[in-house]
Amino acid sequence: MRPRKAKKIVFKSAEEMPLMICSVGHQTHNLTGAWRNIRPEIDLERCIKCGICWKFCPEPSIDVVDEWPVIDYDYCKGCGICAEECPTKCIAMVEERK
Amino acid sequence: MRKVIMGNHALSYGAMLARSQVISAYPITPQTQVVELLSEMCADGTLDAQFIKVESEHSAMASCIGASVAGARAFTATSAQGLALMHEMLHWAAGGRHPIVMGNINRAMAPGWSIWTDQNDSLSQRDTGWMQFYCSSNQEVVDTVIQAFKVAETLMIPAMVILDAFALSHTYEVVDVPDQALVDRYLPPFKPSIKLTPADPRAFGGLTGAEHYMELRYKLQKDMEKAPALIEETGREFGKVFGRELGLVDPYLCGDAEFVFVTSGTAGFTARVAVDELRAAGVKAGNLRIKVFRPFPFDRVREVLGKVKKAAVVDRNCSYGAGGIFYQEVKSAVYGRPGMPPLIGYVAGLGGRDITTAQFKEVAADAMAKAKAEEEIVWIGVKK
């Protein structure tokens, strides 16, 4: 299975590269959380576990941990879809603390 | 088994004996019989292959690439306009390292619709990274298709087997069609180490930055550099199994020659007749037919030319603004080397015009009368 955070791949020589132009690693090395200007914060008190935020996250950077939605800030790009679609409006988009 | 077959059917037999698994092609004169016979072979079970009747040559090459990367041995055939339409995909096949084998019937490019022979179609694909084998007999066509798969799959570089329109494609010759069991011994099944499969999910050919692209192309060039030796080695092995050796070049009476023609394709055959006649008249002539154009057989060309006093390169093609394309290549092979003869370039037989033995003798007379190499290209048989 794909590693959660893959390593960056560095080829030291042409010989190390496979003959065919093909991937040998996972794009998860790229922590897209750095793109974010605003961050979603879930108020679990008001969360009804409807699964909508998980369903519509394009990364997908919302995991289900112990039956709760948990945002993986390493990758969340801060698009705001989860907050927009949440039926109870329990996800707030707040200024990113950088 | 000896059979009288046309050059196009020689391609079909080659593809069948190589046990091509996917064939994808689109008809064009003068290639049609290649795919017609292959369709029949697939229909009657002689050949167990998937035949995709695509809607264009571009799609033919695209689907051959798909089949090849999925691990299947893929074959196609085309000519002229069809080959030109494939151009983008030819880069794709070579750059992606997909060892497809393709027959190309040399036909002149339009406009001025012409179905007759001329090498500008395949030579325009010179820099795509394909190997190019120019044949001069139907026997050589069958044999070369089988060898081409072996070389292509060893190096993971695609190969074109090329024959002249009509002069070969539609000419019937006696061909010793190799025995399937022997072909199977010579050419093992295609088993690439990496392929497109859910069992080993990889992305092929993705966005490649400047930090990687050059190494990938360097690898292609390095593997191309291995091709001449491999072609000779597999050619000798072919000789052991089938009794006919296949090489990079086909020298005819070059050993003691003072003057040689450098030729390719069926013109190379006509040149031999001219050589015989010149020898009968006391001229120590020879003919160096270049069979493999990519990779270019630099060493073999130098070996022959290093021993002669003068050479005439006769091209059935023209790179407008520069001249005959084989001529350019041969010049680059001898450049800066001591002991090389002056070279004179001739363009003849474009658009299917015959190149006769008389014309070869005319070339010989002209070349031998010239003291040194000349920039100017001599056009043979043209009404100026």
Next chain:
Amino acid sequence: MSPEAKKEKKFALTLPAEELMACGHLACQGCGATLAMRYMLKALGQKTVLCIPACCWAVIDGPYPYSSLDVPIYHCAFETAASTATGVKAGLEATGDTETTVVAWAGDGGTFDIGIQALSGAAERNDDIIYVCYDNEAYMNTGIQRSSATPYGAWTTTTPVKHFKNRPKKDIVAILAAHRIPYIATASVSHPEDFVKKMKKAKDIRGTRFFHVYAPCPTGWKSRPEDTIKLARMAVQNGYFPLYEIEDGEKTTVNLKLKERKPVEDFLRLQGRFRHLKPAEVAAVQAEVDARWERLMRSCAG
């Protein structure tokens, strides 16, 4: 609900849990095309091969030597999604793999425009592939140029405001239906359950199957990234992008029946690419949507 009861409650998953698309990919924030991929892979599972031509997805997956998908991908030439997929399918069959689903995954430019010949060829032969066109209504990869999927009225970098696109969007579904292929469906990223259901259905059909998926593009539509789902939903609900399927080129079924259709104006106003439209032009868009809807209703009835 008591805190305990809530703790016990399961998190609702209305889609398959399997995630074959991973984080780290290069899509813009709020990209609809990316969601479309995520949903399709949930429906098809790992035994899937993708052929992706030049389009945003050629970039989204990540550069060499990486990939963000757990299924194999062949990045093919722009106009060859269908023909490459056909070849892959033949190659897999020839080497004994008859199970893997082969998908051509292309943008609207690669489908409506440059790739339509190869697509038509594959569809006419009824090659055993699923062709998915994710439609963001322009050439986004090259910087938002018009395609024949760009709708009437839209701004793109080649249809500037003063010369906005004045021809309607090509009816790609009708073109495919004319090929009499076994299955065609439209889908929208706002309705993933419907998309997954139809994709699963398609998986079990043999022959050419075609999906037209509505995939909002905040970058190209000049919309807010958080509005991606909202826009896709509005397009479905106002009849701008109806959800339906066509079997054997004949039998049309509307998947989401609409009692009343909302006006398209609200939908247009959320997108910068339509900002310049005057009331008469908005009315023209509405008239076109109405006419299309009527046609669809007639084809269902017939």
